[in-house]
Amino acid sequence: MQADRQVAHPHEPATALSGETESITMRRKSPLIARFDRMAPAMENLPDFYDWVVGVFSHYHLAKDASIADVGCGPGALLERLAGLGYGRLLGTDFSQASLKLAAPRAPGARLLLHDIEEAPLPETQDVVLMTTVMDFLASPHPALANVRATLRPGGLFFVTIRNLWAYFPWYHLRGLAGSLERLPRARHWLLQLTTPLALRRGDWPYEAMYTPRDARSMLAKAGFRIVGVHGAQVLPMLWVPGVPWMRALQRVLEGSMGLVAPPWLKYRLMFVCTAP
Template structure:
């Protein structure tokens, strides 16, 4: 899964190129809009002021960045490795103030300590090695001012036994270690399913990696459907029964502060 975010590898992958950008734009992401993004916004609410700078690292086509700007009142900057994703975001995310390309692991045009907060949604699934994960965390740390919050949204690679409303994590009964290749099925807006190849990052591994990259006060939360009823779009809450999401919520919010 990706937020349109990082490509599948440094050289390209599931969402790379114009075709990849268009394919990602057709992903429904209902489970993310119920149990993911509203809780990312909640974690940032009160910790970033109006017109302060929020970087969406891995903004993809810009839907989440655009919603964050509307909900939080922040000045949102979209960042991505894909020029095609950024081109799409420029035309579909009017509330995003600026867009910046990641080149050779560094965000072009943004200085050290420029961000009051960073969010990063489903980017880790595109990264095959611990070195790559630490590289992304280090660049996010570079962007953040000291003491600023970082909020990370990931799917739990242990949640393989259920088919969720808009995704299927891995293969039923399989187990995945750090960086292992893992299939992910995503429901498209036309009701069909698309399979992409991701990388598994067990959620209990993330705090140590963040601390190694210069973060502190790391905490994790697994949002539930009951909690989402107060945050998510009421129409979305009522649209589906969310049976699997109630049984074993698949998304985890990891929050930290730049040291």
């Protein structure tokens, strides 16, 4: 049942919300925002993730005075790193006030804005927009991407990450065998448990998605972006069990060996770097 949610998003229409839908959406959203507020301290990833993001970012040699917006900045881990690298015109936006409160002391030079990217573009055009691990939690990714597109100055760069469903090949696809285990409910349960990506298994968020690279490419194209770079990190995510400390060491070993030769589209974290005319 949860796996169905990952295919629902890519096929949503890219139309703007009508006034009526918008107010319904806003009313529906307050419990969601309250949940992001409550979970704000847990919205931070492991440091390796941000190391990878700023490593990719640094390849693009952006001017230190570029205007940079971190959309869905959460508790500010990325803003803090970008400030540390000397970027001076940072804007962090999030629809969760609690996240912005956590971000404020970490990047004191950055401006922060309470803003819902599914509802409107940012009030100022930006040279660069980053959106890391936000697509995976959006109820309506299409309007969000259209709003980022409208925020980006022509020729600007958009860095966006997704969690890649293909990285679970072939495990995820073994789920199809569950149908033949109807008479063995326990075996069926464990097959589904072991072949379903953790993100889709947890079920503690109303919207939690994983995308295939193809889904992401088509959503980005629909929003008017041109992809100029694809980068990946984290091989064999099925081996990752949170809370087991040596798993992280194992992941690092895998990254430094298999990760160096595996193509990006087989890795769990995928970053698309896009521009727009």
